[in-house]
Amino acid sequence: LHKFMHWGGSILTDSGGFQVYSLPKFRKIKEEGVTFQSHHDGSKHLFTPENVIQFESEIGSDIWTMLDVCIHAKNPSKHEAREALNITKRWAERAAKAYQQTVPEQHITQNEDGSFTVGNSLLFGIIQGAIFPDLRKEAALHMASLPTHGYCIGGLSLGETLEQMNESVLAVTDNLPEGKPRYFMGLGTPVEILNSIERGVDMFDCVWPTRVARNGMVMTSTGRVNIKNAEYRTQDIPLDAECDCYTCRRYSRAYLCHLFRSAELTSHRLLSIHNIRFLIRLAERAREAIKNGTFMQLKEEVIRKYQGN
Ligand SMILES: [Zn+2]
Numbered sequence: 135l136h137k138f139m140h141w142g143g144s145i146l147t148d149s150g151g152f153q154v155y156s157l158p159k160f161r162k163i164k165e166e167g168v169t170f171q172s173h174h175d176g177s178k179h180l181f182t183p184e185n186v187i188q189f190e191s192e193i194g195s196d197i198w199t200m201l202d203v204c205i206h207a208k209n210p211s212k213h214e215a216r217e218a219l220n221i222t223k224r225w226a227e228r229a230a231k232a233y234q235q236t237v238p239e240q241h242i243t244q245n246e247d248g249s250f251t252v253g254n255s256l257l258f259g260i261i262q263g264a265i266f267p268d269l270r271k272e273a274a275l276h277m278a279s280l281p282t283h284g285y286c287i288g289g290l291s292l293g294e295t296l297e298q299m300n301e302s303v304l305a306v307t308d309n310l311p312e313g314k315p316r317y318f319m320g321l322g323t324p325v326e327i328l329n330s331i332e333r334g335v336d337m338f339d340c341v342w343p344t345r346v347a348r349n350g351m352v353m354t355s356t357g358r359v360n361i362k363n364a365e366y367r368t369q370d371i372p373l374d375a376e377c378d379c380y381t382c383r384r385y386s387r388a389y390l391c392h393l394f395r396s397a398e399l400t401s402h403r404l405l406s407i408h409n410i411r412f413l414i415r416l417a418e419r420a421r422e423a424i425k426n427g428t429f430m431q432l433k434e435e436v437i438r439k440y441q442g443n
Pocket residue numbers: 373374377378379380381382383407408409411
């Protein structure tokens with residue numbers, strides 16, 4: 135993958151559990167794994183906990199995730215969530231075993247405190263349990279008992295209320311070891327990110343910053359800007375004077391507005407670069423604020439500027 139994409143940084147790969155979830159018409163979950171039909175060409179595929187690890191090994195990603203069963207988070211039944219969690223737990227045990235067999239033995243060492251160190255690709259377990267704190271806690275404790283290097287919080291930001299999300303996240307983070315990263319899958323607005331950092335989450339990913347960029351929306355240090363608005367046609371200033379991104383160091387709001395209104399796809403790319411850099415800077419600021427004891431001030435400031443985005 136690194137060579138294919140000409141990318142020297144880290145690559146995290148999803149297991150396919152969420153992608154299969156998003157095609158519920160074409161999936162069938164059995165103990166062995168999940169069969170689904172490709173929405174591209176109709177071909178049938180089987181994902182198992184073992185072959186997903188094998189695929190991740192073959193494509194050479196740096197952080198491998200385990201196959202899981204994801205369910206919707208808007209009023210799920212407890213029975214459905216329990217069934218999904220049970221199978222996710224059994225698959226996690228199989229994935230952990232497959233990882234041990236895939237990565238050479240000498241790369242994994244167990245430390246005195248029970249944690250594991252490897253010199254190779256890392257394994258992250260995915261924690262499910264829908265919106266039920268007791269199931270989330272059970273899932274976290276189970277995953278903490280397996281030899282993984284980090285934890286994904288899956289199956290949230292899928293239609294649940296903010297209160298349900300917060301309770302579910304806390305039920306997970308309160309029951310995980312402190313020294314390993316926790317990653318909230320699929321969360322990406324500034325307020326949501328800080329809200330989860332406050333509850334002990336370390337990593338995020340989301341389509342949101344690039345999706346809104348393609349609609350002309352960018353976040354700046356003074357709040358949101360919609361670059362297609364007429365007021366920007368003549369503004370010979372950067373998108374965000376405080377930003378050090380490729381776009382802000384080279385182009386004016388007027389030029390970006392021109393590109394966007396001319397339906398030039400370059401604008402999608404340039405605005406995406408800015409939005410991603412904005413979120414990375416937000417995470418940098420959050421780390422500093424935690425060290426300085428000013429995290430809650432940062433959160434209040436961001437809520438004032440971006441709530442509703
Ligand atoms: Zn920028």
